[in-house]
Amino acid sequence: MSTPAVAADVTTGLRGRPGRVASSPALRLIGKRLATAIPVLWGVTFLTFLVVNRLPGDAAQQLLGINATQQQINELRAKLNLDEPFLSRYFSWLGHTLTGDLGSSFASDQSVTSILSERLPVTFELLAYALIVSLIFTVPVALIAARRPNGIVDRVTMAISMAGLSVANYVLALILVYVFAVKLDVLPAIGYVNPSDGLGPFLKSLTLPAISIGFPLFCFYTRLLRADILEQMQGEDYVVTAAAKGVGPWRVLVRHALPNSLFGLLTVVGLNIGTLIGVTVIIESIFALPGIGQALVEAINNRDLLVVQGIVLVLAVVVVIANLITDLLYAVLDPRIRYGRTAA
Amino acid sequence: MAAQLPEADAQVPSLALAPAGAEFTAPRRGWLRSLDVVIPAAMLGFLLFLFFVWPLFGTVGKPTGGNILDANIDPFSSGHLFGTDPVGNDIWSRILYGGRNSIEIALAVQLIGLIIGGSVGAFAGYWGGLMDSVLMRVLDVLIAFPALVLALAIAENLGPSKTHTIMALSFFSVPAFARISRAATLRLRERTFILAARLSGTGNARVLLRHVAPNVLPQLVTFGLLGMGVIIILEGALSFFGLGIPPPNPSWGNMIFDGQSILSAEPRLVLVPSAFLFVTVLSFNLLGDALRSRWSAV
Numbered sequence: 001m002s003t004p005a006v007a008a009d010v011t012t013g014l015r016g017r018p019g020r021v022a023s024s025p026a027l028r029l030i031g032k033r034l035a036t037a038i039p040v041l042w043g044v045t046f047l048t049f050l051v052v053n054r055l056p057g058d059a060a061q062q063l064l065g066i067n068a069t070q071q072q073i074n075e076l077r078a079k080l081n082l083d084e085p086f087l088s089r090y091f092s093w094l095g096h097t098l099t100g101d102l103g104s105s106f107a108s109d110q111s112v113t114s115i116l117s118e119r120l121p122v123t124f125e126l127l128a129y130a131l132i133v134s135l136i137f138t139v140p141v142a143l144i145a146a147r148r149p150n151g152i153v154d155r156v157t158m159a160i161s162m163a164g165l166s167v168a169n170y171v172l173a174l175i176l177v178y179v180f181a182v183k184l185d186v187l188p189a190i191g192y193v194n195p196s197d198g199l200g201p202f203l204k205s206l207t208l209p210a211i212s213i214g215f216p217l218f219c220f221y222t223r224l225l226r227a228d229i230l231e232q233m234q235g236e237d238y239v240v241t242a243a244a245k246g247v248g249p250w251r252v253l254v255r256h257a258l259p260n261s262l263f264g265l266l267t268v269v270g271l272n273i274g275t276l277i278g279v280t281v282i283i284e285s286i287f288a289l290p291g292i293g294q295a296l297v298e299a300i301n302n303r304d305l306l307v308v309q310g311i312v313l314v315l316a317v318v319v320v321i322a323n324l325i326t327d328l329l330y331a332v333l334d335p336r337i338r339y340g341r342t343a344a
Numbered sequence: 345m346a347a348q349l350p351e352a353d354a355q356v357p358s359l360a361l362a363p364a365g366a367e368f369t370a371p372r373r374g375w376l377r378s379l380d381v382v383i384p385a386a387m388l389g390f391l392l393f394l395f396f397v398w399p400l401f402g403t404v405g406k407p408t409g410g411n412i413l414d415a416n417i418d419p420f421s422s423g424h425l426f427g428t429d430p431v432g433n434d435i436w437s438r439i440l441y442g443g444r445n446s447i448e449i450a451l452a453v454q455l456i457g458l459i460i461g462g463s464v465g466a467f468a469g470y471w472g473g474l475m476d477s478v479l480m481r482v483l484d485v486l487i488a489f490p491a492l493v494l495a496l497a498i499a500e501n502l503g504p505s506k507t508h509t510i511m512a513l514s515f516f517s518v519p520a521f522a523r524i525s526r527a528a529t530l531r532l533r534e535r536t537f538i539l540a541a542r543l544s545g546t547g548n549a550r551v552l553l554r555h556v557a558p559n560v561l562p563q564l565v566t567f568g569l570l571g572m573g574v575i576i577i578l579e580g581a582l583s584f585f586g587l588g589i590p591p592p593n594p595s596w597g598n599m600i601f602d603g604q605s606i607l608s609a610e611p612r613l614v615l616v617p618s619a620f621l622f623v624t625v626l627s628f629n630l631l632g633d634a635l636r637s638r639w640s641a642v
Contacts (some may be wrong), residue, residue, distance in 0.1 A: 036484075040481065042483070043482070044485055047494075048489070051501070052495045052497065054501055162626070162629060162633070163626065166573060166625040166626035166629050167625075168577040168621060168625070169577075170581060170584055171600065171614075171618040171622065174600065174614050175618070178608070178611055188542070282581050300496060300497060312489070314616065317487065
């Protein structure tokens with residue numbers, strides 16, 4: 001993603017525009033990004049509709065099973081409006097969606113909004129847990145590794161992180177289950193405990209899935225942050241200046257280089273949200289967590305079109321918003337972008 | 345020699361600066377200098393030999409159609425290096441043939457990505473304008489779309505098979521290659537040698553083929569190597585949902601998935617394919633990483 005370039009475009013395009021509000025780079029950026037997000041979201045929903053519609057068999061067949069007569073199938077099809085042409089069904093869905101009505105599931109009659117509000121929190125809790133834990137470990141480990149490049153700590157960290165990047169999430173998940181649930185019996189292998197039933201059991205139920213997602217993330221982020229800090233330490237004038245003024249090496253690392261490297265990392269975190277959502281689909285089904293990923297797989301299997309549509313729409317919106325926030329953070333935090341690009 | 349030329353004096357400062365940056369990269373001599381490439385390449389070579397050549401000469405059983413009477417033989421028994429699975433198939437043989445499937449699929453997916461994504465990205469980056477904008481929006485759609493869902497839907501739509509797995513996974517590789525290739529082409533477009541080629545009347549097609557492509561290709565190949573691991577892991581993930589390579593044909597994914605249900609009783613059914621998956625992906629990652637740092641140091 002050419003994030004800085006996009007943000008810079010916005011600010012350089014501002015010259016000579018009157019008005020404080022209109023020239024606020026952040027607001028212009030939001031406007032521009034929202035405008036490009038609309039065709040993207042439209043494309044995603046249309047593609048989903050097309051793909052699910054092309055799947056062999058429809059909801060009526062899946063719901064009634066193989067023993068149903070053709071007449072029964074036809075009746076249910078008419079009831080679910082499946083007999084209407086593809087485009088008219090898509091546009092009717094689009095019209096309802098724009099008024100906030102996502103329809104309801106063919107299978108359970110439950111409204112898609114209530115399915116989403118039931119399932120989304122689980123997935124978000126899992127992702128937040130994984131992200132927070134991985135970032136908490138990333139910063140100190142990357143700093144220690146970057147303190148002495150090619151030193152023993154650095155080499156060990158790089159070796160571990162390369163190994164972590166090569167482990168499939170599902171393999172890691174199964175090994176964790178085998179060690180911590182089967183052998184040591186300290187953490188549950190499957191299932192989800194609602195946070196209202198106690199914070200301890202809730203965190204316990206999410207720990208193994210969060211590590212399965214978080215450990216490879218930690219490895220990825222640590223490599224990235226270390227490389228970025230090293231780049232700052234070797235090339236940047238402000239680091240040389242600070243060192244020349246007699247600032248200690250740790251202080252240069254933590255107070256001068258780290259803040260600059262950190263928002264490079266935050267950008268990657270933001271842009272990666274989309275990939276992470278894909279990962280949760282697998283992890284949720286291994287650990288039997290009632291999250292959005294499981295709901296999606298179920299809905300695809302049932303040809304439950306409106307549920308698939310609702311979930312994919314929400315996920316795409318989350319990805320778009322995450323990217324937008326990342327761009328905004330860039331514009332707000334980086335003075336080079338905030339004040340317009342100086343270097344050509 | 346160069347010092348005899350008067351204008352060479354002006355160049356001395358910049359020439360003197362160049363080795364200062366390079367002293368980090370070239371302290372070792374001879375083949376030791378390439379150790380970071382040689383080791384993963386040797387590991388990969390050995391794995392490829394096992395998957396593709398060994399079954400032709402070695403005494404490896406058939407990966408399918410095992411006898412149920414031979415079920416659950418212990419590892420390291422005669423004729424069965426890793427024992428047999430609950431339906432009596434030799435695990436070692438399934439590992440080798442599964443590895444062959446994984447490599448073939450990943451290679452095909454990355455080649456499709458390289459050829460289609462790479463050329464689409466280069467076209468978009470080279471010409472820019474409306475075509476570029478439209479293309480980038482299409483890529484945005486593919487990237488905002490949860491790609492695993494698309495892969496699941498395609499595999500489910502067309503039924504599980506090797507070809508369909510390749511098609512489904514190409515939805516990951518094509519947009520990724522297109523982005524990399526576009527970004528690289530955008531940088532190249534501004535370079536003097538491209539300008540010189542165009543000024544001397546070279547046609548667009550020739551510039552793309554003879555000047556852009558050779559410079560973008562190393563970067564794409566490196567990216568492709570790093571992506572091999574991702575695709576091998578994703579192929580396993582598809583098998584995990586009962587898609588991908590259809591059983592009884594072996595793939596590491598469906599071996600891990602089958603073993604999952606009896607994880608506590610027979611962990612080796614999961615651990616053996618997992619270990620091979622790990623080592624293979626690790627080799628690709630190490631090789632890609634070494635080539636990338638070499639490439640970016642130039």
